[in-house]
Amino acid sequence: xxxxxxVGLVRLITGMTARWAGPSRPDRxxxxxxxxxxHLDAVVIWAALDRERRRxxxxxxxxxxxxxxxLRRYLAARVFxxxxxERHRVTRANNPLDDLAGALEAGFSLIMFPEGTRAADRExxxxxxxxxxxxxxxxxxxxxxxxxxxxxxxxxxxGEVLPVPLLGSATFGEPIxxxxxxxxxxxxxxxxxxxIALEAx
Amino acid sequence: xxxxxxxxxxxxxxxLGALVLASAIGALLRWRFGRGRAAETLxxxxxxxxxxxxxxxxxxxxxxxxxxxxxxxxxxxxxxxxREFITLTPTRRGDHRTLAWVFFVILPxxxxxxxxxxxxxxxxxxxxxxxxxxxxxxxxxxxTEDFLERTAKIQWGLMVCVYCVSHAPALLMLxxxxxxxxxxxxxxxxxxxxxxSDVLQYVWGKTLGRHAIAxxxxxxxxxxxxxxxxxxxxxxxxxxxxxxxFNVWQAAAISLLIALLGFAGGLVMSAIKRDxxxxxxxxxxxxxxxxxxxxxxxxxxAPIFFHVLRYYF
Numbered sequence: 001x002x003x004x005x006x007v008g009l010v011r012l013i014t015g016m017t018a019r020w021a022g023p024s025r026p027d028r029x030x031x032x033x034x035x036x037x038x039h040l041d042a043v044v045i046w047a048a049l050d051r052e053r054r055r056x057x058x059x060x061x062x063x064x065x066x067x068x069x070x071l072r073r074y075l076a077a078r079v080f081x082x083x084x085x086e087r088h089r090v091t092r093a094n095n096p097l098d099d100l101a102g103a104l105e106a107g108f109s110l111i112m113f114p115e116g117t118r119a120a121d122r123e124x125x126x127x128x129x130x131x132x133x134x135x136x137x138x139x140x141x142x143x144x145x146x147x148x149x150x151x152x153x154x155x156x157x158x159g160e161v162l163p164v165p166l167l168g169s170a171t172f173g174e175p176i177x178x179x180x181x182x183x184x185x186x187x188x189x190x191x192x193x194x195x196i197a198l199e200a201x
Numbered sequence: 202x203x204x205x206x207x208x209x210x211x212x213x214x215x216x217l218g219a220l221v222l223a224s225a226i227g228a229l230l231r232w233r234f235g236r237g238r239a240a241e242t243l244x245x246x247x248x249x250x251x252x253x254x255x256x257x258x259x260x261x262x263x264x265x266x267x268x269x270x271x272x273x274x275x276x277x278x279x280x281x282x283x284r285e286f287i288t289l290t291p292t293r294r295g296d297h298r299t300l301a302w303v304f305f306v307i308l309p310x311x312x313x314x315x316x317x318x319x320x321x322x323x324x325x326x327x328x329x330x331x332x333x334x335x336x337x338x339x340x341x342x343x344x345t346e347d348f349l350e351r352t353a354k355i356q357w358g359l360m361v362c363v364y365c366v367s368h369a370p371a372l373l374m375l376x377x378x379x380x381x382x383x384x385x386x387x388x389x390x391x392x393x394x395x396x397x398s399d400v401l402q403y404v405w406g407k408t409l410g411r412h413a414i415a416x417x418x419x420x421x422x423x424x425x426x427x428x429x430x431x432x433x434x435x436x437x438x439x440x441x442x443x444x445x446x447f448n449v450w451q452a453a454a455i456s457l458l459i460a461l462l463g464f465a466g467g468l469v470m471s472a473i474k475r476d477x478x479x480x481x482x483x484x485x486x487x488x489x490x491x492x493x494x495x496x497x498x499x500x501x502x503a504p505i506f507f508h509v510l511r512y513y514f
Contacts, residue, residue: 015284015483015485017484151288153294154288154291154292154297157294157297160297160298162301162305164297164300164301164304165280165284165304166284166287166288166300167284167285167288167483
């Protein structure tokens with residue numbers, strides 16, 4: 001209920017339009033990865049999906065950030081069913097890949113922001129963190145859908161609490177997947193380029 | 202619900218008749234030429250006509266709820282237009298709080314002033330107080346890159362999308378001699394003349410248009426469309442003189458003025474779109490583009506029409 005309310009509110013504020021640039025939408029669990037500038041990002045991607053897909057899609061978020069404070073904990077656990085992962089003290093015991101692969105195996109798609117953190121005021125995309133590569137290597141044939149979010153950094157920039165009702169959009173691209181002999185650097189550069197390419201459309 | 206006199210009912214009937222006629226012509230054209238070269242244009246034409254029905258219905262409902270409904274409707278129109286305008290003209294991080302003030306305080310306050318019938322402040326609030334406030338708030342945010350440009354964009358958006366548009370519902374608070382309680386017809390008159398001018402410019406431009414007026418600004422604005430549209434709208438406005446406080450000649454002159462200003466508004470807003478490299482301000486209204494694409498002509502015509510009425514009638 002609250003989730004639907006938030007989705008409705010975000011759609012209203014951002015006048016959000018979802019565009020599918022590519023013809024195909026994967027029917028198996030996949031990873032949506034996007035540029036990250038605003039708290040609204042995950043909700044916007046979420047809101048852009050149809051209800052059936054939305055029910056089976058979970059955002060991936062940093063545990064340290066989303067465990068701070070009761071409201072954040074509530075939103076992460078109860079509303080968005082976020083998969084919380086460790087950013088800093090990663091050990092063999094709390095390896096985030098286990099949780100992510102587990103969620104995919106359970107039939108959930110994931111929303112990831114490979115830049116790692118929200119970027120402040122800047123135009124181009126940060127280098128991608130390696131997590132998405134390791135996940136793609138671990139889950140064979142995993143489809144990765146690039147998503148470009150437009151204007152969200154202006155609607156609700158980092159450090160602000162009051163969104164301004166400008167128009168935002170989410171462009172979904174053609175899914176990519178890890179090539180057989182692709183190196184980490186090659187793959188991450190290609191994934192990053194896939195998001196940048198959607199910007200031009 | 203306000204009192205509906207016979208003249209208002211005739212105006213509504215006229216709009217309804219025009220819509221029915223347009224739909225019939227649209228259906229006829231699709232039946233006759235729907236598979237030919239003009240298929241795309243005809244699809245857009247029919248989408249436009251469907252949107253016209255919806256827009257007229259919303260406008261009629263707002264008018265029939267009286268003053269408050271019209272004020273709320275135009276406040277929403279302003280909000281949607283301003284969001285398209287600011288989305289298109291990039292601002293920076295340092296403007297975020299300024300924009301929050303613009304959207305959540307300045308815009309609603311301007312329309313509250315209308316509701317409160319506080320004309321003195323209504324007339325100067327945005328040109329003076331918001332004008333000064335915006336650069337102050339942005340300067341406090343501390344970001345200086347493109348400062349003048351960013352400030353000017355926000356001020357311009359407010360002037361066009363909020364200040365100018367708010368003069369349309371402001372017609373309802375005018376006190377005219379021997380015309381008490383009938384101001385709704387002035388708003389109808391303005392909107393009908395402005396929009397029929399747009400429609401006829403489109404129709405004449407599509408059918409006879411050959412010579413572009415300002416090819417660098419808008420290839421779709423032609424001399425043929427301009428002359429046909431302005432003369433046609435002047436004719437329609439003149440033919441409505443019986444519903445206004447004007448005599449026939451005054452109605453003709455004022456309709457001509459409204460149509461010319463409407464054309465100018467469309468031209469200026471096209472220049473902005475062209476500079477930003479887009480065709481439409483948005484996708485809100487099927488076939489038409491965004492809200493701003495639909496009301497650009499109203500923005501320029503409304504304040505002048507308001508002043509003509511206020512000072513001469």
